[in-house]
Amino acid sequence: MRGYFVSFEGPDGAGKSTVLKEVLDKIGPKLKTQYLVTREPGGSKIAEKIRDIILDPANDKMDAKTEALLYAAARSQHVEEIIRPALSEGKIVFSDRFVDSSLAYQGEGRDLGIKEVKQINDFATGKLDPDLTFFLDIAPEVGLNRIQKLRPGQEDRLEQENMAFHKKVYAGFLKVKNLYPDRFVTIDASQPIDDVVNQVIETLEKRLPEIF
Numbered sequence: 001m002r003g004y005f006v007s008f009e010g011p012d013g014a015g016k017s018t019v020l021k022e023v024l025d026k027i028g029p030k031l032k033t034q035y036l037v038t039r040e041p042g043g044s045k046i047a048e049k050i051r052d053i054i055l056d057p058a059n060d061k062m063d064a065k066t067e068a069l070l071y072a073a074a075r076s077q078h079v080e081e082i083i084r085p086a087l088s089e090g091k092i093v094f095s096d097r098f099v100d101s102s103l104a105y106q107g108e109g110r111d112l113g114i115k116e117v118k119q120i121n122d123f124a125t126g127k128l129d130p131d132l133t134f135f136l137d138i139a140p141e142v143g144l145n146r147i148q149k150l151r152p153g154q155e156d157r158l159e160q161e162n163m164a165f166h167k168k169v170y171a172g173f174l175k176v177k178n179l180y181p182d183r184f185v186t187i188d189a190s191q192p193i194d195d196v197v198n199q200v201i202e203t204l205e206k207r208l209p210e211i212f
């Protein structure tokens with residue numbers, strides 16, 4: 001069997017990490033081959049170090065292009081060291097964020113341009129695209145509100161950005177999902193978590209029956 005690559009995207013506070021964990025708790029034992037759960041920025045030792053630099057609230061002078069290149073650098077390492085080898089071994093890779101986050105946050109949020117940010121990411125990943133991408137759709141106000149309730153005073157550098165930034169990021173995600181309608185599936189993330197989890201599982205069963 002060939003490997004499959006599934007990514008989870010969405011604004012801050014959409015609940016990606018929790019949903020991903022609950023989905024795999026439920027379907028992990030039923031999958032045909034081994035699977036791997038990973039995340040960005042990070043996912044490998046070197047990439048996690050780059051993550052610390054990017055998200056450190058002390059780095060408030062970071063230039064937008066520096067930020068985009070650091071995300072792409074972390075991603076390159078993550079792809080070469082973790083994702084591509086796993087896919088070559090026929091594993092299923094589930095990633096909490098991938099290139100689409102850069103297109104929305106840096107391309108649209110930071111005004112660098114979706115096309116421009118896609119180019120540096122194509123260089124970083126060798127044009128690796130997910131087979132399927134879940135967009136956990138939550139209004140930016142609701143997402144940030146969840147984070148402030150969940151871990152008050154502990155927002156990372158990106159989460160600390162103002163509402164105008166987060167609204168642009170959200171608009172960016174809508175543009176990106178329209179660019180790739182074949183691989184994007186939108187799930188309403190304002191629903192109770194169990195419903196979100198079940199809809200993700202139903203979609204996986206329908207779209208990638210071969211992995212079960």
Ligand code: TYD
Pocket residue numbers: 012013017039040041055071097098099101102103105106156158159
């Ligand atoms: P994430 O790990 O999803 O946040 P958390 O662990 O707090 O849930 O992502 C960290 C932040 O990085 C988040 O605000 C989104 C941002 N980000 C980008 O701006 N560009 C990217 O390419 C990626 C992967 C994340």
